[in-house]
Amino acid sequence: MxxxxxxxxxxIWRNPRRTFLTIxxxxxxxxxxxxxxxxxxGSYEAMINSSVKIQTGHLQIQAPGYKDKQSIHMVxxxxxxxxxxxxxxxEVAAYTFRARAFSLVSSEERTYGIMxxxxxxxxxxxxxxxxxxxxxxxxxxxxxxxxxxxxxxxGELLARNLQVGLxxxxxxxxxxxxxxxxxxxxxxxxxxxxxLDEFDRASIHIxxxxxxxxxxxxxxxxxxVVVGKSLRQVPEIKKRLLAGIKTTDSKSSLRxxxxxxxMPGLRQAIEMDLxxxxxxxxxxxxxxxxxxxxxxxxxxxxxxxEFGVMMAIGTTRGRLTRLLLxxxxxxxxxxxxxxAVLGSLITWxxxxxxxxxxxxxxxxxHYGISGRLYPKLSLASIISGPMAVMIITFLAALYPALxxxxxxxxxxxxxx
Amino acid sequence: xxxxxxxxxxxxxxxxxxxxxALRGISLSIEKGGFVALAGPSGSGKTTMLNMIxxxxxxxxxxxxxxxxxxxxxxxxxxxxLRLYNVGFVFQAYNLIPVLSAIENVEFVMLLQGIPxxxxxxxxxxxxxxxxxENKYDRRxxxxxGGQQQRVxxxxxxxxxxSIVLADEPTANLDSVTGNGxxxxxxxxxxxxxxxxxxSTHDSMVMDYARxxxxxxxxxxxxxxxx
Ligand SMILES: Nc1ncnc2c1ncn2[C@@H]1O[C@H](COP(=O)(O)OP(=O)(O)OP(=O)(O)O)[C@@H](O)[C@H]1O
Ligand SMILES: [Mg+2]
Numbered sequence: 001m002x003x004x005x006x007x008x009x010x011x012i013w014r015n016p017r018r019t020f021l022t023i024x025x026x027x028x029x030x031x032x033x034x035x036x037x038x039x040x041x042g043s044y045e046a047m048i049n050s051s052v053k054i055q056t057g058h059l060q061i062q063a064p065g066y067k068d069k070q071s072i073h074m075v076x077x078x079x080x081x082x083x084x085x086x087x088x089x090x091e092v093a094a095y096t097f098r099a100r101a102f103s104l105v106s107s108e109e110r111t112y113g114i115m116x117x118x119x120x121x122x123x124x125x126x127x128x129x130x131x132x133x134x135x136x137x138x139x140x141x142x143x144x145x146x147x148x149x150x151x152x153x154x155g156e157l158l159a160r161n162l163q164v165g166l167x168x169x170x171x172x173x174x175x176x177x178x179x180x181x182x183x184x185x186x187x188x189x190x191x192x193x194x195x196l197d198e199f200d201r202a203s204i205h206i207x208x209x210x211x212x213x214x215x216x217x218x219x220x221x222x223x224x225v226v227v228g229k230s231l232r233q234v235p236e237i238k239k240r241l242l243a244g245i246k247t248t249d250s251k252s253s254l255r256x257x258x259x260x261x262x263m264p265g266l267r268q269a270i271e272m273d274l275x276x277x278x279x280x281x282x283x284x285x286x287x288x289x290x291x292x293x294x295x296x297x298x299x300x301x302x303x304x305x306e307f308g309v310m311m312a313i314g315t316t317r318g319r320l321t322r323l324l325l326x327x328x329x330x331x332x333x334x335x336x337x338x339x340a341v342l343g344s345l346i347t348w349x350x351x352x353x354x355x356x357x358x359x360x361x362x363x364x365x366h367y368g369i370s371g372r373l374y375p376k377l378s379l380a381s382i383i384s385g386p387m388a389v390m391i392i393t394f395l396a397a398l399y400p401a402l403x404x405x406x407x408x409x410x411x412x413x414x415x416x
Numbered sequence: 417x418x419x420x421x422x423x424x425x426x427x428x429x430x431x432x433x434x435x436x437x438a439l440r441g442i443s444l445s446i447e448k449g450g451f452v453a454l455a456g457p458s459g460s461g462k463t464t465m466l467n468m469i470x471x472x473x474x475x476x477x478x479x480x481x482x483x484x485x486x487x488x489x490x491x492x493x494x495x496x497x498l499r500l501y502n503v504g505f506v507f508q509a510y511n512l513i514p515v516l517s518a519i520e521n522v523e524f525v526m527l528l529q530g531i532p533x534x535x536x537x538x539x540x541x542x543x544x545x546x547x548x549x550e551n552k553y554d555r556r557x558x559x560x561x562g563g564q565q566q567r568v569x570x571x572x573x574x575x576x577x578x579s580i581v582l583a584d585e586p587t588a589n590l591d592s593v594t595g596n597g598x599x600x601x602x603x604x605x606x607x608x609x610x611x612x613x614x615x616s617t618h619d620s621m622v623m624d625y626a627r628x629x630x631x632x633x634x635x636x637x638x639x640x641x642x643x
Binding site for chain 2: 003007010011014305306309310311312313314315319409410413
C-alpha cells in the first residue's frame with residue numbers, strides 16, 4: 001500500500017471516537033437524503049400517475065388553442081383518422097376520445113357551472129380510472145338501450161352539492177358547437193369518487209354519442225387521450241406522435257401535449273416541493289460540513305508540531321496537504337457509502353411495505369393520493385444526495401488542508 | 417574544508433513592540449566531520465543558530481553557506497531539497513511520525529528521496545541495528561522509551577548520509593544514563609560514517625563528548641573551545 005494511504009488510514013483511527021462521530025454524521029445525512037429523495041420522487045410519480053389516470057392521460061392530441069381557451073369550437077374534426085394512426089403505434093397502450101363542454105347543471109335545489117365530458121365507455125375504461133372509482137350505481141353501458149334517456153356519471157362532491165342521488169334527473173344547459181343552445185335532461189346512473197376533490201366537485205360524464213347530439217358536434221371531439229406503457233416513455237411517444245400526426249394529414253395543425261403541459265399546476269407543485277426539499281437538504285449538508293471542518297481544524301492544531309517535524313525533514317507542503325485530503329476524502333467516502341447502502345436498504349423496506357400517510361400530507365391528498373405511499377429508489381435518489389454530501393464535505397476539508405500551506409516549520413516545531 | 421560557514425549572521429525577532437536580538441553577528445566555520453556542541457544559557461540563541469544552519473529560518477543579514485551552497489541564492493524549495501538530502505534533524509522530543517513504526521520512520525526520508533523499497537528496508541534495518549534497536553523495527557513511537565525514540569530519530573537523521581546532522585538538545589528529555597547512551601551513539605556515527613554533528617545543550621556532561629564547544633551568550637560567540 002502506498003505510504004500516503006497507509007499514513008492517512010492510521011491517522012484517521014488515531015482518534016477513533018471523533019472519526020466515528022464524523023463518519024456517522026456523514027452517513028446519517030446520506031441516509032436521510034437517500035430516503036427523502038426517494039420519498040419525494042415516489043410521491044411525485046404517484047401524484048403524476050394518479051392525476052394522469054384520473055384526468056389527462058399521458059398525452060393528448062387537441063386542436064391548437066384548446067388547452068387554454070377550452071372553447072367548444074376548437075375541435076378534432078376527424079377523430080377516426082387519428083385513431084387509425086394510434087392503432088398502428090406500438091408504444092401507445094390505449095387511447096380514447098373525449099368531448100367537453102362547460103355547462104350549467106341544475107337540480108331542483110341548485111345550479112352549478114361544471115364541465116360535462118362525453119366519453120366512450122369502453123375505451124375510457126382502458127385509459128382512466130373512472131370506471132373503478134364508481135362508488136354507487138353503475139358505470140355507463142357500452143350500448144345505450146334507451147336513446148331517449150341520457151345516462152350520467154357524477155362526482156360525489158358535486159352530487160352532494162346539488163343534493164341529488166342515483167336515479168335523479170338534472171337539467172343541462174350549454175352552448176353547442178354551432179352556436180345553438182344545447183339543452184338536455186340527464187339521469188344519474190353512477191356516482192364516483194376519484195380522490196381528487198377538484199375533479200369530484202366539478203365533473204359529469206355522459207356517453208360521447210349523446211354528447212355529440214346534444215352539443216351538435218357533427219362527429220367532432222376535443223381530446224384524444226393517450227396513455228403509454230409508462231411515464232418514462234412519454235417524451236418518446238410525444239416525439240413519435242408529433243411526427244406521425246403530420247404524415248396522417250399534412251393540413252392538420254393538431255397539437256400533441258404531454259401531462260406537464262396539460263397540468264401546469266401539478267408541475268409547479270412538484271417543483272415547489274422539490275425546491276423546499278432542496279433547501280432543507282442544503283442546510284443538512286452544511287451542518288455536516290461544519291462537523292468535518294471542525295474535525296480537521298482540531299486535527300491540524302493537534303498535529304502542528306508533527307507537521308513541523310515532517311517539513312523539517314523534507315516533506316513538502318504539497319505532500320502534507322495531499323495527506324490531509326486523503327484522510328478527509330477517505331472519511332467522507334466511508335460515510336457516504338455506508339449512508340447510501342443503509343439508506344437504500346431502509347428505503348427498500350418502505351418501498352416494499354409502503355408508508356401510511358393517511359391524512360398527513362395535504363399536497364398528496366390534493367392530487368388524489370391517500371393511504372399508503374411507496375418511496376421509489378432510483379439511481380438518482382441513491383447517488384445525488386450522497387454525492388452532494390461528499391462534494392461539500394470535501395470542500396469543507398479543503399480549507400484546513402490548505403492552511404498547511406501557510407505553516408512555517410520553525411513555528412510549527414515550537415508549537416506546543 | 418568547512419561544511420558550514422557563517423559570516424556575521426544577524427537575527428532579530430519582533431514580538432509586538434519588543435525587539436529581541438536573538439543573533440548579533442555570528443561568524444563561525446565548522447569543519448567537515450566535526451562533532452560540535454553549541455552551549456550557552458537559555459535564550460542565548462542556540463536553537464535560532466541551528467535553525468539558520470538547517471535553513472528552517474532565515475537570517476536578517478549575513479551569509480550562510482552549507483556544503484558549498486549559499487542560502488541567499490536559493491529559493492524555498494531549493495532549501496527544502498537541501499534539507500531533504502544534506503541535513504538531518506533531531507529535535508528535543510516528538511521527533512517521530514506517530515503513525516509510523518520505527519522502521520517506517522527511518523524509511524520515510526528515503527521514500528521522500530525516491531529510493532526504491534527494498535533498498536530502503538535494507539538500509540533502515542542496518543542503521544536501526546547500529547543504534548541498537550535490532551528488535552524494535554515494528555514498534556510505534558508510543559511503544560518506545562524516550563531514549564529509544566531519540567535513537568530512531570538519530571537513525572533517521574543519518575540514514576541518507578547527510579552532510580550535517582543538527583540536534584537541538586537531543587538529550588534534554590532523557591535521564592543522564594540514557595542521554596549518555598545517545599551521545600555515544602551519535603559519536604560512534606560521527607566517527608564511523610564521518611557525519612558532521614552540531615548539537616546544542618545545557619548539560620556539561622554532554623559537552624564533554626564534543627571535540628569543539630562554541631559558547632553563545634546573548635546572541636554572540638562568547639568562547640570557542642577546540643579540544
Ligand atoms: N519565534 C520567536 N519570536 C520571538 N522571539 C523569539 C523567537 N524564537 C526565539 N526568540 C527569542 O530569541 C532568543 C534566542 O532564542 P533561542 O530559542 O535561540 O534560545 P536558546 O539558546 O535555544 O534557548 P533554550 O536553551 O531555552 O532553548 C530568546 O530571547 C528567544 O526569546
Ligand atoms: Mg533552544
